[in-house]
Amino acid sequence: MGIALTKSLVKEELQRFKAAKEEGNIEDVKAKIMKDMELLNNTTLHIAITGDSGSGKSSLVNALREMTDEEKDSAPTGEIEMTKDKQSYKHPKFPQVTLWDLPGIGTPNFKADEYLKQVNFRQYDFFIIASGERFTENDVKLACEIKEMKKKFYYVRTKMDVSISNNKKRKNFSEEKTLQEIRNYCIQRLRGTGEHSPRVFLISRWHLNNYEFPLLVKALEEDLDALKRHVLIMALPTFSKEVIKKKENAMSDLIWKLSLLSCTVGAIPIPGLSLACDIGILVSTMRKIFNCFGLDAESLRRLGERVGKPVDELKSARKKFQGVDTLTKEFVIDYLQKSVAWITVSTVELVLDFVPVVGSVVGGGASFVTTYYMLKNFLSDAVEDAQNVLAKVCEKKE
Ligand SMILES: Nc1nc2c(ncn2[C@@H]2O[C@H](COP(=O)(O)OP(=O)(O)OP(=O)(O)O)[C@@H](O)[C@H]2O)c(=O)[nH]1
Ligand SMILES: [Mg+2]
Structure with missing residues (x-):
C-alpha cells in the first residue's frame, strides 16, 4: 500500500514547505491557513x-442533490404543475450548497414584471434557466431580465434523452446533427434577446455524463471564484473520471494546507503508534475525502437507487474500504496502523533528508511529512475506490 514515494517528489514537497516557512513566521503561515479554512x-x-x-x-x-424523485425530502416532480412557490433544498451531504427550485415566470403568484424582485434575485450566485422541448417567450423574457440585473445565467435545454430517442425514429438519424440543430435553435432565440454569446447546454437529468452537462460544469468552474469553485466540486455527483480527477486536485490542495497546519499545531503521538501527527486533522480530512468521493453507505445507497443497482454490489466494488459504512476515528487509527510499517521507514528517511532543509523545525517537519503522506495515501485509495464504483455503475447488466 502507499503512493509512490520517490525521493524527488519528497524533495519537491519539502522545498515547498521550506518556501512556505520562509514566507514569514510559521505562526503567520498558520494564521493565514486558518483564515483560508474559515473562509x-x-x-x-x-x-x-x-x-x-x-x-x-x-x-x-x-439530480444535483444525487436523489431520485421518490426519495424523502426530494423536490416533487411530475407531469402536472408542481412548483408553485420558491423552495430551497440544501445538498444532503454538503450544506454549503443550496439549490433553489423557483416557480416559472408568469405563473399566477409570480408576475413577469415583478419576477426577479419576488424571487429575491440578489441571493443567488447564478441562474439556470431550464427549458423543455420549446423555447418559450417566457424564457426570452427571463433571459432579458436576468441580464438587466447583471446576474449570470446558463440556459439549459433539458430532456435530451427524450429528444434523441424521438429523433432516432427518423431516417438518416445522426445524434451529432440533432444536437447541433437543437443547439443552433436555442442560440438563435437567445441572440434575439441581445445576448451576443449565449451559453446553451443540452442535458438530461438521467445522464449527467452524456450530452453537455460536463460543459456546464466547466463553464461554472471558470466563472466562479476559487472558494465557490471548491464548494461546487466537492458537491458534484461523481459521475465521470473527469469529476473524480477534479475532486482529487481540489483535495490535494486542501491536504497540503492542512498538513502545514498540523506541523504547527503540535505533533501529538498517536497511542500505539510511533507516529506524531494531529489525529483530529487526519480524521476530519479523511472523512471529508471519503464523503466527497461518495464512498459512504448513504451515498452508495442513493447511487444504487439512481442507477438501479443493489447497494451491496456497489459497496463490494470498493477494494480499499471494504465493509466501511462511515469513517470513524477507530477506522482511521486502524488504517494508520496498517500503514505504519510503510510510514515509519519512510518517515525516518524523509526526516533525515529533511534536516538540512528545515533546520530547527524538524519536529514540525516530521509531523508535516507524516500527515501529508498519510492523507495523500488515503486520497489515492479513495480515488481508486471511486473509480472502482464508477466502473461497477457502468458495467452492463447481464
Ligand atoms: N426523460 C427525462 N424526463 C425528464 C427530464 N427532466 C424532467 N423530466 C420529466 O419531465 C416532467 C416534468 O419535470 P419537473 O422536474 O417536475 O418539471 P418542473 O420544471 O419542476 O415543473 P413545475 O414544477 O410544474 O414548474 C417529469 O415527468 C420529469 O420526470 C429529463 O432530463 N429526462
Ligand atoms: Mg417543479
Whole structure:
C-alpha cells in the first residue's frame, strides 16, 4: 500500500514547505491557513433553477442533490404543475450548497414584471434557466431580465434523452446533427434577446455524463471564484473520471494546507503508534475525502437507487474500504496502523533528508511529512475506490 514515494517528489514537497516557512513566521503561515479554512467553511453556493412549468427544474434539483424523485425530502416532480412557490433544498451531504427550485415566470403568484424582485434575485450566485422541448417567450423574457440585473445565467435545454430517442425514429438519424440543430435553435432565440454569446447546454437529468452537462460544469468552474469553485466540486455527483480527477486536485490542495497546519499545531503521538501527527486533522480530512468521493453507505445507497443497482454490489466494488459504512476515528487509527510499517521507514528517511532543509523545525517537519503522506495515501485509495464504483455503475447488466 502507499503512493509512490520517490525521493524527488519528497524533495519537491519539502522545498515547498521550506518556501512556505520562509514566507514569514510559521505562526503567520498558520494564521493565514486558518483564515483560508474559515473562509472556505463559510463559503456558500446558491443555485437558482427557473423556467416554465414542466421544463424539468425540480428534476434537475434532485439530480444535483444525487436523489431520485421518490426519495424523502426530494423536490416533487411530475407531469402536472408542481412548483408553485420558491423552495430551497440544501445538498444532503454538503450544506454549503443550496439549490433553489423557483416557480416559472408568469405563473399566477409570480408576475413577469415583478419576477426577479419576488424571487429575491440578489441571493443567488447564478441562474439556470431550464427549458423543455420549446423555447418559450417566457424564457426570452427571463433571459432579458436576468441580464438587466447583471446576474449570470446558463440556459439549459433539458430532456435530451427524450429528444434523441424521438429523433432516432427518423431516417438518416445522426445524434451529432440533432444536437447541433437543437443547439443552433436555442442560440438563435437567445441572440434575439441581445445576448451576443449565449451559453446553451443540452442535458438530461438521467445522464449527467452524456450530452453537455460536463460543459456546464466547466463553464461554472471558470466563472466562479476559487472558494465557490471548491464548494461546487466537492458537491458534484461523481459521475465521470473527469469529476473524480477534479475532486482529487481540489483535495490535494486542501491536504497540503492542512498538513502545514498540523506541523504547527503540535505533533501529538498517536497511542500505539510511533507516529506524531494531529489525529483530529487526519480524521476530519479523511472523512471529508471519503464523503466527497461518495464512498459512504448513504451515498452508495442513493447511487444504487439512481442507477438501479443493489447497494451491496456497489459497496463490494470498493477494494480499499471494504465493509466501511462511515469513517470513524477507530477506522482511521486502524488504517494508520496498517500503514505504519510503510510510514515509519519512510518517515525516518524523509526526516533525515529533511534536516538540512528545515533546520530547527524538524519536529514540525516530521509531523508535516507524516500527515501529508498519510492523507495523500488515503486520497489515492479513495480515488481508486471511486473509480472502482464508477466502473461497477457502468458495467452492463447481464
Ligand atoms: N426523460 C427525462 N424526463 C425528464 C427530464 N427532466 C424532467 N423530466 C420529466 O419531465 C416532467 C416534468 O419535470 P419537473 O422536474 O417536475 O418539471 P418542473 O420544471 O419542476 O415543473 P413545475 O414544477 O410544474 O414548474 C417529469 O415527468 C420529469 O420526470 C429529463 O432530463 N429526462
Ligand atoms: Mg417543479
